[in-house]
Structure formats: C-alpha cells, structure tokens
Amino acid sequence: MDYVQIHKDAMEFSDSPRGKYIIAQALYLGIKALYQVPEPYREVSNAMDMKYLLDTLHPGMTDLFDQVQPPSPSTYESRYGNYFSH
Numbered sequence: 001m002d003y004v005q006i007h008k009d010a011m012e013f014s015d016s017p018r019g020k021y022i023i024a025q026a027l028y029l030g031i032k033a034l035y036q037v038p039e040p041y042r043e044v045s046n047a048m049d050m051k052y053l054l055d056t057l058h059p060g061m062t063d064l065f066d067q068v069q070p071p072s073p074s075t076y077e078s079r080y081g082n083y084f085s086h
Contacts, residue, residue, distance in 0.1 A: 020058060021061075023057075023058070024054060024057075024058035024061040024065070025061075025065065027050050027051075027053055027054040027058070028054060028061065028062060028065045028069070029069075030047075030050055031047050031050050031051055031054065034046060034047040034050070035047060
C-alpha cells in the first residue's frame, strides 16, 4: 500500500464510530496520565487542550469513561499491589 492509501484508510477509520471511540479514549486516558505527572513537570496546557478536544469533538464521552474505565494505577496498586514488580 502506498502512503496516500494508508492515510485515506486511517482517516476513514478515525471517522468511524470505532475510530471516534478510540480517539476519545486516548484523549481521556492521556488527560489522566498528564495529571499523574508531578508539578513542575506537568503539562497543564496540554491537558486542557486535550480536554477541550474531548469535550468538543466527543461530547458525553468523559462521563462514559468515568463509569467504565478501571481505577487509576495508583488506586489499583493500593488495592492489589504492583503486579509488575514481581
């Protein structure tokens, strides 16, 4: 496949319901990850821009993900330990 066809396929996928879901989830998880970064390294402006995109292009998805996403790693580790440290 050439670049033009790959780009066309990716654009079509991003416009599909599945593609929109994946992009919204990536924004949602990216925002959460950025807020895990300690101050002064946290890129708040990036998180705010991502939140703008999520809320504007994917309205209602934040509420959905708040209901279906597993707990954050720090919450998970406090409940179940760090699986990857073994």
